[in-house]
Amino acid sequence: MRCPRCQFENIPGETRCFKCNSVLEGKVASVKDRPPRMASWKRPVRGFFRNMRKVHLIPHIEIKWLSKINVDLRRMILVPLDIVPGLGHLLGGSFKKVWWLVLLWVVFLIAGILHIPDEIGFLFIGLAIGLHVWIFMRHSIIKETKSFTTRLMVAFLILIFLFFSYRTVGSMLFSNRSTVHIAFDIPGQDIEKGDIFLVNKQFSSEALKRGNLVSIQPERAREDTEMIGQIIALPGEYILVKEDFFVVNRRKLDNKQYPVPGWLRGREVSFKMSEDSYFVILGYYVSEHGRSITKGEIQSICIYSFDEIKGVAYMKWLPLHKRGPLQE
Protein backbone atom coordinates (compact mmCIF):
# COMPACT_ATOMS: atom_id res chain seq x y z
CA MET A 1 0.00 0.00 0.00
CA ARG A 2 1.48 3.34 -1.09
CA CYS A 3 1.67 6.17 1.43
CA PRO A 4 -0.20 9.24 0.12
CA ARG A 5 2.34 11.54 1.73
CA CYS A 6 5.82 10.12 1.09
CA GLN A 7 4.88 7.61 -1.61
CA PHE A 8 6.62 4.80 0.30
CA GLU A 9 5.35 1.36 -0.65
CA ASN A 10 4.22 -0.29 2.60
CA ILE A 11 3.34 -3.90 3.38
CA PRO A 12 -0.36 -4.49 2.70
CA GLY A 13 -2.46 -4.37 5.83
CA GLU A 14 -0.32 -1.80 7.64
CA THR A 15 -2.27 1.04 9.25
CA ARG A 16 0.58 3.57 9.35
CA CYS A 17 3.40 4.33 6.93
CA PHE A 18 6.69 2.63 7.84
CA LYS A 19 8.69 5.67 6.69
CA CYS A 20 6.75 8.73 7.84
CA ASN A 21 4.18 7.21 10.22
CA SER A 22 1.25 8.79 8.38
CA VAL A 23 -2.14 7.11 8.45
CA LEU A 24 -2.58 4.97 5.37
CA GLU A 25 -5.63 5.57 3.24
CA GLY A 26 -8.80 3.82 4.28
CA LYS A 27 -7.30 2.38 7.42
CA VAL A 28 -8.67 4.78 9.95
CA ALA A 29 -11.68 3.12 11.41
CA SER A 30 -13.27 5.95 13.33
CA VAL A 31 -12.15 9.53 13.61
CA LYS A 32 -13.82 12.30 15.50
CA ASP A 33 -14.23 14.58 12.53
CA ARG A 34 -15.82 17.65 14.12
CA PRO A 35 -13.33 20.09 15.59
CA PRO A 36 -14.01 21.66 19.00
CA ARG A 37 -15.79 25.00 18.81
CA MET A 38 -15.51 28.13 20.86
CA ALA A 39 -18.45 29.24 23.01
CA SER A 40 -19.69 32.65 21.88
CA TRP A 41 -19.15 34.24 25.31
CA LYS A 42 -15.46 33.41 25.10
CA ARG A 43 -14.88 35.60 22.06
CA PRO A 44 -14.81 38.99 23.85
CA VAL A 45 -12.90 37.53 26.82
CA ARG A 46 -10.23 36.04 24.59
CA GLY A 47 -10.15 39.22 22.53
CA PHE A 48 -9.51 41.24 25.66
CA PHE A 49 -6.63 39.05 26.80
CA ARG A 50 -5.21 38.93 23.27
CA ASN A 51 -5.16 42.70 23.14
CA MET A 52 -3.54 42.77 26.56
CA ARG A 53 -0.82 40.44 25.31
CA LYS A 54 -0.18 42.77 22.40
CA VAL A 55 0.53 45.63 24.75
CA HIS A 56 4.17 45.99 25.75
CA LEU A 57 4.10 48.49 28.57
CA ILE A 58 7.66 48.16 29.74
CA PRO A 59 10.67 47.28 27.60
CA HIS A 60 13.01 44.47 28.57
CA ILE A 61 15.67 45.71 30.99
CA GLU A 62 18.97 43.84 31.05
CA ILE A 63 21.44 44.23 33.89
CA LYS A 64 24.91 43.15 32.82
CA TRP A 65 26.24 41.81 36.12
CA LEU A 66 23.00 39.93 36.72
CA SER A 67 23.08 38.27 33.32
CA LYS A 68 26.64 37.08 33.92
CA ILE A 69 25.96 35.03 37.06
CA ASN A 70 24.72 31.47 37.24
CA VAL A 71 21.11 30.99 36.09
CA ASP A 72 19.86 29.32 39.28
CA LEU A 73 21.54 31.87 41.50
CA ARG A 74 20.08 34.67 39.40
CA ARG A 75 16.61 33.21 39.80
CA MET A 76 17.17 33.03 43.57
CA ILE A 77 18.31 36.65 43.71
CA LEU A 78 15.34 37.89 41.73
CA VAL A 79 12.70 36.43 44.05
CA PRO A 80 13.18 38.76 47.07
CA LEU A 81 13.37 41.76 44.73
CA ASP A 82 9.65 41.33 44.25
CA ILE A 83 9.13 42.97 47.62
CA VAL A 84 8.57 45.86 45.21
CA PRO A 85 5.86 44.12 43.18
CA GLY A 86 7.09 43.13 39.72
CA LEU A 87 10.69 44.35 40.17
CA GLY A 88 12.17 40.85 40.23
CA HIS A 89 10.22 39.90 37.14
CA LEU A 90 11.18 43.15 35.43
CA LEU A 91 14.88 42.57 35.96
CA GLY A 92 14.52 38.90 35.06
CA GLY A 93 12.87 39.80 31.75
CA SER A 94 9.56 38.14 32.61
CA PHE A 95 7.49 41.19 33.47
CA LYS A 96 4.99 40.19 30.79
CA LYS A 97 3.90 37.34 33.05
CA VAL A 98 2.89 39.63 35.88
CA TRP A 99 2.20 43.09 34.51
CA TRP A 100 -1.54 42.68 34.85
CA LEU A 101 -1.11 41.49 38.42
CA VAL A 102 1.03 44.54 39.19
CA LEU A 103 -1.60 46.78 37.60
CA LEU A 104 -4.35 45.18 39.70
CA TRP A 105 -2.14 45.47 42.79
CA VAL A 106 -1.75 49.22 42.20
CA VAL A 107 -5.52 49.59 41.74
CA PHE A 108 -6.31 47.67 44.93
CA LEU A 109 -3.66 49.50 46.91
CA ILE A 110 -4.94 52.92 45.84
CA ALA A 111 -8.54 51.86 46.52
CA GLY A 112 -7.47 50.56 49.94
CA ILE A 113 -5.60 53.73 50.89
CA LEU A 114 -8.55 55.86 49.78
CA HIS A 115 -11.03 53.88 51.89
CA ILE A 116 -9.03 53.23 55.03
CA PRO A 117 -10.08 53.10 57.91
CA ASP A 118 -13.35 51.68 56.53
CA GLU A 119 -13.74 47.89 56.35
CA ILE A 120 -13.74 48.13 52.56
CA GLY A 121 -10.36 49.84 52.72
CA PHE A 122 -8.89 46.96 54.71
CA LEU A 123 -10.50 44.53 52.28
CA PHE A 124 -8.76 46.22 49.35
CA ILE A 125 -5.43 46.23 51.17
CA GLY A 126 -5.94 42.52 51.91
CA LEU A 127 -6.56 41.88 48.23
CA ALA A 128 -3.44 43.86 47.33
CA ILE A 129 -1.42 41.67 49.70
CA GLY A 130 -2.95 38.58 48.12
CA LEU A 131 -1.95 39.79 44.66
CA HIS A 132 1.52 40.55 45.94
CA VAL A 133 1.82 36.94 47.14
CA TRP A 134 0.63 35.81 43.72
CA ILE A 135 3.32 37.91 42.04
CA PHE A 136 5.92 36.15 44.18
CA MET A 137 4.43 32.77 43.31
CA ARG A 138 4.76 33.50 39.58
CA HIS A 139 8.54 33.20 39.84
CA SER A 140 9.66 30.17 37.86
CA ILE A 141 11.76 28.87 40.74
CA ILE A 142 8.63 28.68 42.95
CA LYS A 143 6.38 27.46 40.15
CA GLU A 144 8.70 24.55 39.50
CA THR A 145 8.11 23.21 43.02
CA LYS A 146 5.98 20.20 42.33
CA SER A 147 4.67 19.57 45.83
CA PHE A 148 1.44 21.45 46.46
CA THR A 149 2.03 21.47 50.22
CA THR A 150 5.44 23.10 49.80
CA ARG A 151 3.98 25.77 47.55
CA LEU A 152 1.16 26.37 50.02
CA MET A 153 3.68 26.73 52.82
CA VAL A 154 5.80 29.15 50.78
CA ALA A 155 2.71 31.20 49.95
CA PHE A 156 1.72 31.26 53.63
CA LEU A 157 5.17 32.39 54.75
CA ILE A 158 5.26 35.10 52.10
CA LEU A 159 1.78 36.20 53.19
CA ILE A 160 2.88 36.58 56.82
CA PHE A 161 6.04 38.39 55.80
CA LEU A 162 4.10 40.76 53.58
CA PHE A 163 1.47 41.42 56.22
CA PHE A 164 4.07 42.68 58.67
CA SER A 165 5.96 44.52 55.93
CA TYR A 166 2.81 46.40 54.90
CA ARG A 167 2.11 47.29 58.54
CA THR A 168 5.64 48.56 59.08
CA VAL A 169 5.74 50.53 55.83
CA GLY A 170 2.28 51.96 56.53
CA SER A 171 3.18 53.12 60.02
CA MET A 172 6.49 54.58 58.76
CA LEU A 173 4.91 56.48 55.90
CA PHE A 174 1.95 57.75 57.90
CA SER A 175 3.59 58.18 61.32
CA ASN A 176 2.44 61.81 61.58
CA ARG A 177 -1.01 61.20 60.16
CA SER A 178 -4.02 59.37 61.51
CA THR A 179 -7.75 59.12 60.90
CA VAL A 180 -10.18 60.04 63.69
CA HIS A 181 -13.99 60.13 63.73
CA ILE A 182 -16.31 62.81 65.08
CA ALA A 183 -19.21 62.11 67.44
CA PHE A 184 -21.36 65.21 66.95
CA ASP A 185 -22.82 67.31 64.12
CA ILE A 186 -21.59 70.71 62.96
CA PRO A 187 -24.36 71.83 60.59
CA GLY A 188 -22.52 74.97 59.49
CA GLN A 189 -19.67 72.92 58.05
CA ASP A 190 -21.68 69.98 56.69
CA ILE A 191 -20.13 67.68 59.26
CA GLU A 192 -22.15 64.81 60.63
CA LYS A 193 -21.64 62.38 63.46
CA GLY A 194 -19.44 59.48 62.25
CA ASP A 195 -17.50 61.45 59.62
CA ILE A 196 -13.80 60.64 59.56
CA PHE A 197 -11.01 63.23 59.42
CA LEU A 198 -7.35 63.13 58.53
CA VAL A 199 -5.30 64.47 61.41
CA ASN A 200 -1.83 65.99 61.37
CA LYS A 201 0.05 65.18 64.53
CA GLN A 202 2.81 67.70 63.98
CA PHE A 203 1.54 71.20 64.79
CA SER A 204 2.35 74.29 66.82
CA SER A 205 0.19 76.26 69.26
CA GLU A 206 -0.14 79.06 66.64
CA ALA A 207 -2.02 76.62 64.42
CA LEU A 208 -4.81 76.27 66.99
CA LYS A 209 -7.67 78.69 66.32
CA ARG A 210 -11.30 78.90 67.33
CA GLY A 211 -13.39 76.40 65.36
CA ASN A 212 -10.45 74.10 64.63
CA LEU A 213 -11.18 70.41 64.83
CA VAL A 214 -8.62 68.71 66.99
CA SER A 215 -7.92 65.15 68.01
CA ILE A 216 -8.30 64.48 71.74
CA GLN A 217 -7.85 61.41 73.82
CA PRO A 218 -10.82 61.69 76.20
CA GLU A 219 -10.39 61.06 79.88
CA ARG A 220 -11.25 57.53 80.98
CA ALA A 221 -11.09 56.32 77.37
CA ARG A 222 -8.73 53.60 76.17
CA GLU A 223 -5.20 54.64 75.31
CA ASP A 224 -5.54 54.25 71.56
CA THR A 225 -8.96 55.94 71.43
CA GLU A 226 -9.03 59.40 69.94
CA MET A 227 -11.99 61.62 69.14
CA ILE A 228 -12.49 64.81 67.20
CA GLY A 229 -13.39 67.89 69.23
CA GLN A 230 -13.96 71.52 68.31
CA ILE A 231 -12.02 74.36 69.91
CA ILE A 232 -14.47 76.95 71.25
CA ALA A 233 -12.31 79.13 73.51
CA LEU A 234 -8.61 79.89 73.31
CA PRO A 235 -6.14 80.49 76.21
CA GLY A 236 -6.98 83.55 78.32
CA GLU A 237 -10.57 83.85 77.05
CA TYR A 238 -13.76 83.87 79.07
CA ILE A 239 -16.47 81.41 78.00
CA LEU A 240 -20.09 81.16 78.99
CA VAL A 241 -22.35 78.27 78.01
CA LYS A 242 -25.93 79.48 77.94
CA GLU A 243 -28.96 77.47 76.70
CA ASP A 244 -27.86 76.32 73.23
CA PHE A 245 -25.07 78.70 72.35
CA PHE A 246 -21.62 79.79 73.51
CA VAL A 247 -20.61 83.30 74.54
CA VAL A 248 -16.86 83.96 74.34
CA ASN A 249 -15.54 87.26 75.70
CA ARG A 250 -19.16 88.52 75.66
CA ARG A 251 -19.54 87.69 71.98
CA LYS A 252 -22.27 85.24 71.09
CA LEU A 253 -21.08 82.53 68.69
CA ASP A 254 -23.16 81.21 65.80
CA ASN A 255 -24.58 77.91 67.04
CA LYS A 256 -24.44 76.38 63.57
CA GLN A 257 -20.67 76.85 63.35
CA TYR A 258 -20.14 76.21 67.08
CA PRO A 259 -22.96 73.92 68.18
CA VAL A 260 -23.53 73.05 71.82
CA PRO A 261 -23.54 69.26 72.22
CA GLY A 262 -26.68 67.68 73.64
CA TRP A 263 -25.17 66.78 76.99
CA LEU A 264 -24.21 70.44 77.65
CA ARG A 265 -27.44 72.03 76.47
CA GLY A 266 -29.61 73.81 79.07
CA ARG A 267 -26.71 74.29 81.46
CA GLU A 268 -25.36 77.70 82.30
CA VAL A 269 -21.68 77.56 83.23
CA SER A 270 -18.75 79.86 82.68
CA PHE A 271 -14.99 79.40 82.71
CA LYS A 272 -11.97 81.64 82.55
CA MET A 273 -9.34 79.85 80.48
CA SER A 274 -5.80 79.78 81.79
CA GLU A 275 -2.80 80.67 79.56
CA ASP A 276 -2.30 77.08 78.40
CA SER A 277 -5.79 75.69 78.14
CA TYR A 278 -8.39 75.34 75.45
CA PHE A 279 -12.12 74.79 75.73
CA VAL A 280 -12.87 71.87 73.43
CA ILE A 281 -16.28 70.29 72.99
CA LEU A 282 -16.64 66.57 72.37
CA GLY A 283 -19.69 64.58 71.49
CA TYR A 284 -21.13 61.39 72.88
CA TYR A 285 -18.99 61.35 75.94
CA VAL A 286 -21.15 61.81 78.99
CA SER A 287 -24.25 59.79 79.71
CA GLU A 288 -27.19 62.14 80.07
CA HIS A 289 -29.31 59.64 81.89
CA GLY A 290 -29.91 59.72 85.57
CA ARG A 291 -28.21 62.86 86.86
CA SER A 292 -27.19 66.31 85.74
CA ILE A 293 -23.54 66.96 85.04
CA THR A 294 -21.49 69.03 87.45
CA LYS A 295 -19.28 72.03 86.63
CA GLY A 296 -16.21 70.07 87.71
CA GLU A 297 -17.05 67.30 85.31
CA ILE A 298 -17.54 69.77 82.45
CA GLN A 299 -14.15 71.24 83.26
CA SER A 300 -12.45 67.85 83.16
CA ILE A 301 -14.22 66.92 79.90
CA CYS A 302 -13.83 70.18 77.98
CA ILE A 303 -10.68 71.90 79.13
CA TYR A 304 -7.40 70.63 77.72
CA SER A 305 -3.86 71.85 77.77
CA PHE A 306 -1.78 72.07 74.55
CA ASP A 307 0.01 68.82 75.41
CA GLU A 308 -3.28 66.94 75.63
CA ILE A 309 -4.23 67.84 72.07
CA LYS A 310 -2.96 65.02 69.85
CA GLY A 311 -3.42 66.55 66.42
CA VAL A 312 -5.25 69.00 64.17
CA ALA A 313 -7.73 67.76 61.57
CA TYR A 314 -7.01 69.21 58.15
CA MET A 315 -9.07 67.11 55.77
CA LYS A 316 -12.46 65.46 55.60
CA TRP A 317 -11.61 61.88 54.69
CA LEU A 318 -14.74 59.75 54.76
CA PRO A 319 -17.43 59.48 53.47
CA LEU A 320 -15.79 59.70 50.08
CA HIS A 321 -18.20 62.26 48.59
CA LYS A 322 -17.32 64.78 51.31
CA ARG A 323 -13.56 64.42 50.85
CA GLY A 324 -11.70 67.70 50.77
CA PRO A 325 -9.74 70.18 52.86
CA LEU A 326 -11.44 71.71 55.89
CA GLN A 327 -12.58 75.31 55.80
CA GLU A 328 -10.32 77.71 57.67
Added chain:
Amino acid sequence: MDRFTRLEFGDSKPKKRPGGEPVRDAEYLYKKAYQYWFAADFELALRNFSRVIEEDSSFFNAWSGQIVALIELGEYPEAILWADKALEFFPEHSELFALKAVSYSRDAKYEKAIAFSDNAVSKENVTPRVWLSRAEVLLHRKSAVAENCISKAMKNCAQQDPVIKLEAARLLRRKRKYSKAIQFLNDVVQKVPKSALAWYELGCCQSKMGLPQAKVSLEQCCLLRPDWIEAKKEFKRAGKRGIFRRLFGG
Protein backbone atom coordinates in the same frame (compact mmCIF):
# COMPACT_ATOMS: atom_id res chain seq x y z
CA MET B 1 0.01 14.52 -4.64
CA ASP B 2 -0.33 18.26 -4.73
CA ARG B 3 -2.61 20.08 -2.40
CA PHE B 4 -5.04 21.36 -4.95
CA THR B 5 -4.84 18.77 -7.68
CA ARG B 6 -8.32 17.75 -6.69
CA LEU B 7 -9.67 21.25 -7.09
CA GLU B 8 -11.40 22.24 -10.29
CA PHE B 9 -11.84 25.85 -11.12
CA GLY B 10 -12.66 25.51 -14.77
CA ASP B 11 -15.77 24.21 -16.43
CA SER B 12 -14.93 20.54 -16.11
CA LYS B 13 -18.05 18.71 -15.13
CA PRO B 14 -18.24 16.80 -11.85
CA LYS B 15 -18.76 13.05 -11.77
CA LYS B 16 -22.44 12.31 -12.00
CA ARG B 17 -24.60 9.46 -10.96
CA PRO B 18 -26.73 7.88 -13.65
CA GLY B 19 -29.63 10.00 -12.41
CA GLY B 20 -27.69 13.23 -13.07
CA GLU B 21 -26.97 14.22 -9.46
CA PRO B 22 -23.23 14.65 -8.66
CA VAL B 23 -21.64 11.99 -6.44
CA ARG B 24 -21.20 13.48 -2.96
CA ASP B 25 -17.86 11.91 -2.26
CA ALA B 26 -14.86 13.38 -0.45
CA GLU B 27 -13.61 15.19 -3.55
CA TYR B 28 -16.98 16.78 -4.22
CA LEU B 29 -17.28 17.93 -0.61
CA TYR B 30 -13.72 19.22 -0.62
CA LYS B 31 -14.45 21.30 -3.70
CA LYS B 32 -17.59 22.56 -2.04
CA ALA B 33 -15.60 23.50 1.07
CA TYR B 34 -13.18 25.55 -0.99
CA GLN B 35 -16.06 27.20 -2.79
CA TYR B 36 -17.28 28.41 0.57
CA TRP B 37 -13.76 29.42 1.53
CA PHE B 38 -13.51 31.54 -1.62
CA ALA B 39 -16.83 33.09 -0.66
CA ALA B 40 -15.36 33.91 2.79
CA ASP B 41 -18.02 31.74 4.43
CA PHE B 42 -15.60 29.99 6.74
CA GLU B 43 -18.29 28.42 8.91
CA LEU B 44 -19.73 26.46 5.98
CA ALA B 45 -16.24 25.72 4.69
CA LEU B 46 -15.41 24.19 8.07
CA ARG B 47 -18.53 22.03 8.01
CA ASN B 48 -17.72 20.77 4.55
CA PHE B 49 -14.13 20.00 5.50
CA SER B 50 -15.53 17.97 8.41
CA ARG B 51 -17.76 16.08 6.02
CA VAL B 52 -14.74 15.32 3.85
CA ILE B 53 -13.02 13.77 6.85
CA GLU B 54 -16.20 11.85 7.58
CA GLU B 55 -15.87 10.33 4.13
CA ASP B 56 -12.10 9.92 4.08
CA SER B 57 -10.21 10.49 7.28
CA SER B 58 -6.80 10.22 5.59
CA PHE B 59 -7.49 13.29 3.43
CA PHE B 60 -4.80 15.59 4.77
CA ASN B 61 -5.93 18.71 2.93
CA ALA B 62 -9.31 18.48 4.60
CA TRP B 63 -7.62 18.40 8.00
CA SER B 64 -5.52 21.42 7.18
CA GLY B 65 -8.59 23.11 5.67
CA GLN B 66 -10.44 22.65 8.95
CA ILE B 67 -7.59 24.26 10.87
CA VAL B 68 -7.42 27.14 8.38
CA ALA B 69 -11.16 27.67 8.72
CA LEU B 70 -10.90 27.67 12.52
CA ILE B 71 -8.12 30.26 12.31
CA GLU B 72 -10.21 32.42 10.00
CA LEU B 73 -13.09 32.17 12.47
CA GLY B 74 -10.79 33.46 15.21
CA GLU B 75 -10.89 30.22 17.23
CA TYR B 76 -7.18 29.91 17.80
CA PRO B 77 -6.98 27.57 20.82
CA GLU B 78 -9.40 25.23 19.02
CA ALA B 79 -7.27 25.41 15.86
CA ILE B 80 -4.19 24.47 17.90
CA LEU B 81 -6.05 21.60 19.54
CA TRP B 82 -7.21 20.36 16.17
CA ALA B 83 -3.73 20.67 14.69
CA ASP B 84 -2.48 18.47 17.53
CA LYS B 85 -5.20 16.00 16.70
CA ALA B 86 -4.16 16.07 13.04
CA LEU B 87 -0.56 15.53 14.06
CA GLU B 88 -1.59 12.19 15.55
CA PHE B 89 -2.57 11.08 12.07
CA PHE B 90 0.11 12.94 10.11
CA PRO B 91 3.07 13.13 12.44
CA GLU B 92 5.77 15.69 11.82
CA HIS B 93 3.83 17.26 8.96
CA SER B 94 5.40 20.66 8.39
CA GLU B 95 2.14 22.30 7.39
CA LEU B 96 0.45 21.41 10.67
CA PHE B 97 3.29 23.01 12.60
CA ALA B 98 3.02 26.02 10.32
CA LEU B 99 -0.71 26.32 11.01
CA LYS B 100 -0.04 26.09 14.73
CA ALA B 101 2.46 28.91 14.32
CA VAL B 102 -0.18 31.02 12.57
CA SER B 103 -2.69 30.30 15.35
CA TYR B 104 -0.23 31.33 18.04
CA SER B 105 0.80 34.41 16.10
CA ARG B 106 -2.79 35.60 15.67
CA ASP B 107 -3.44 34.84 19.33
CA ALA B 108 -0.55 37.22 20.16
CA LYS B 109 1.66 34.43 21.54
CA TYR B 110 4.62 35.38 19.44
CA GLU B 111 7.35 33.36 21.12
CA LYS B 112 5.48 30.11 20.58
CA ALA B 113 4.61 31.16 17.05
CA ILE B 114 8.26 31.67 16.17
CA ALA B 115 9.19 28.33 17.74
CA PHE B 116 6.58 26.42 15.73
CA SER B 117 7.45 28.29 12.56
CA ASP B 118 11.14 27.40 13.01
CA ASN B 119 10.12 23.80 13.50
CA ALA B 120 7.93 23.80 10.40
CA VAL B 121 10.64 25.28 8.18
CA SER B 122 13.20 22.76 9.42
CA LYS B 123 11.09 19.82 8.22
CA GLU B 124 11.32 18.08 4.89
CA ASN B 125 8.85 18.82 2.09
CA VAL B 126 8.18 22.41 3.03
CA THR B 127 4.91 23.46 1.38
CA PRO B 128 4.05 26.99 0.19
CA ARG B 129 1.75 27.39 3.18
CA VAL B 130 4.70 26.85 5.49
CA TRP B 131 6.45 29.82 3.89
CA LEU B 132 3.31 31.88 4.06
CA SER B 133 2.95 31.12 7.75
CA ARG B 134 6.61 32.02 8.21
CA ALA B 135 5.91 35.32 6.50
CA GLU B 136 2.92 35.94 8.76
CA VAL B 137 4.89 35.20 11.92
CA LEU B 138 7.75 37.44 10.81
CA LEU B 139 5.33 40.12 9.72
CA HIS B 140 4.62 40.79 13.38
CA ARG B 141 8.27 41.70 13.85
CA LYS B 142 8.05 43.89 10.76
CA SER B 143 10.89 41.83 9.40
CA ALA B 144 12.03 42.44 5.86
CA VAL B 145 12.48 38.69 5.54
CA ALA B 146 8.69 38.28 5.51
CA GLU B 147 8.50 39.41 1.91
CA ASN B 148 11.17 36.91 0.89
CA CYS B 149 9.09 34.19 2.50
CA ILE B 150 6.10 35.22 0.42
CA SER B 151 8.19 35.05 -2.77
CA LYS B 152 9.45 31.60 -1.71
CA ALA B 153 5.85 30.48 -1.21
CA MET B 154 4.95 31.77 -4.66
CA LYS B 155 7.93 29.95 -6.22
CA ASN B 156 7.04 26.66 -4.53
CA CYS B 157 3.41 27.01 -5.40
CA ALA B 158 2.37 24.60 -8.13
CA GLN B 159 0.31 25.74 -11.15
CA GLN B 160 0.01 29.27 -9.76
CA ASP B 161 -2.41 28.03 -7.12
CA PRO B 162 -5.15 30.65 -6.54
CA VAL B 163 -5.57 29.72 -2.87
CA ILE B 164 -1.93 30.41 -2.07
CA LYS B 165 -1.99 33.56 -4.19
CA LEU B 166 -5.04 34.82 -2.38
CA GLU B 167 -3.48 34.06 1.01
CA ALA B 168 -0.27 35.81 -0.04
CA ALA B 169 -2.25 38.82 -1.23
CA ARG B 170 -4.07 38.99 2.10
CA LEU B 171 -0.74 38.96 3.89
CA LEU B 172 0.62 41.69 1.63
CA ARG B 173 -2.47 43.75 2.33
CA ARG B 174 -1.77 43.48 6.04
CA LYS B 175 1.79 44.55 5.32
CA ARG B 176 0.36 47.53 3.38
CA LYS B 177 2.00 46.43 0.15
CA TYR B 178 -1.15 47.16 -1.76
CA SER B 179 0.23 47.34 -5.30
CA LYS B 180 1.80 43.88 -5.11
CA ALA B 181 -1.33 42.51 -3.44
CA ILE B 182 -3.45 43.93 -6.26
CA GLN B 183 -1.18 42.21 -8.77
CA PHE B 184 -1.82 38.82 -7.11
CA LEU B 185 -5.50 39.49 -6.59
CA ASN B 186 -6.03 40.36 -10.25
CA ASP B 187 -4.66 36.93 -11.14
CA VAL B 188 -6.94 35.29 -8.55
CA VAL B 189 -10.12 37.00 -9.75
CA GLN B 190 -9.27 35.96 -13.30
CA LYS B 191 -8.91 32.35 -12.22
CA VAL B 192 -11.77 32.29 -9.72
CA PRO B 193 -14.12 35.06 -10.78
CA LYS B 194 -16.81 33.88 -8.37
CA SER B 195 -14.65 34.39 -5.29
CA ALA B 196 -16.26 37.05 -3.10
CA LEU B 197 -13.22 36.97 -0.83
CA ALA B 198 -10.82 37.81 -3.68
CA TRP B 199 -13.04 40.67 -4.89
CA TYR B 200 -13.32 41.98 -1.36
CA GLU B 201 -9.56 41.93 -0.83
CA LEU B 202 -9.01 43.52 -4.22
CA GLY B 203 -11.59 46.20 -3.44
CA CYS B 204 -9.98 46.96 -0.08
CA CYS B 205 -6.51 47.26 -1.60
CA GLN B 206 -7.79 49.49 -4.39
CA SER B 207 -9.67 51.59 -1.87
CA LYS B 208 -6.50 52.06 0.18
CA MET B 209 -4.67 53.18 -2.92
CA GLY B 210 -7.48 55.56 -3.81
CA LEU B 211 -8.31 53.78 -7.04
CA PRO B 212 -11.83 54.31 -8.43
CA GLN B 213 -12.03 50.59 -9.36
CA ALA B 214 -12.47 49.81 -5.65
CA LYS B 215 -16.17 50.53 -5.89
CA VAL B 216 -16.61 48.13 -8.82
CA SER B 217 -14.67 45.36 -7.05
CA LEU B 218 -16.62 45.73 -3.83
CA GLU B 219 -19.89 45.91 -5.72
CA GLN B 220 -18.95 42.66 -7.43
CA CYS B 221 -18.20 41.18 -4.02
CA CYS B 222 -21.59 42.28 -2.66
CA LEU B 223 -23.30 40.77 -5.72
CA LEU B 224 -21.56 37.46 -5.18
CA ARG B 225 -22.31 37.41 -1.48
CA PRO B 226 -25.10 39.81 -0.59
CA ASP B 227 -25.23 38.75 3.09
CA TRP B 228 -21.63 39.79 3.87
CA ILE B 229 -21.99 42.77 6.19
CA GLU B 230 -18.32 43.70 6.25
CA ALA B 231 -18.19 43.90 2.46
CA LYS B 232 -21.29 46.07 2.43
CA LYS B 233 -19.72 48.43 4.95
CA GLU B 234 -16.53 48.61 2.91
CA PHE B 235 -18.57 49.27 -0.24
CA LYS B 236 -20.38 52.14 1.46
CA ARG B 237 -17.08 53.51 2.73
CA ALA B 238 -15.57 53.33 -0.74
CA GLY B 239 -18.48 55.37 -2.06
CA LYS B 240 -17.97 58.10 0.53
CA ARG B 241 -14.38 59.05 -0.09
CA GLY B 242 -14.15 62.73 0.64
CA ILE B 243 -11.30 65.04 -0.23
CA PHE B 244 -9.41 64.40 3.03
CA ARG B 245 -9.52 60.63 2.58
CA ARG B 246 -8.34 61.01 -0.99
CA LEU B 247 -5.49 63.20 0.12
CA PHE B 248 -4.42 61.34 3.22
CA GLY B 249 -5.68 57.83 2.53
CA GLY B 250 -7.66 55.67 4.95
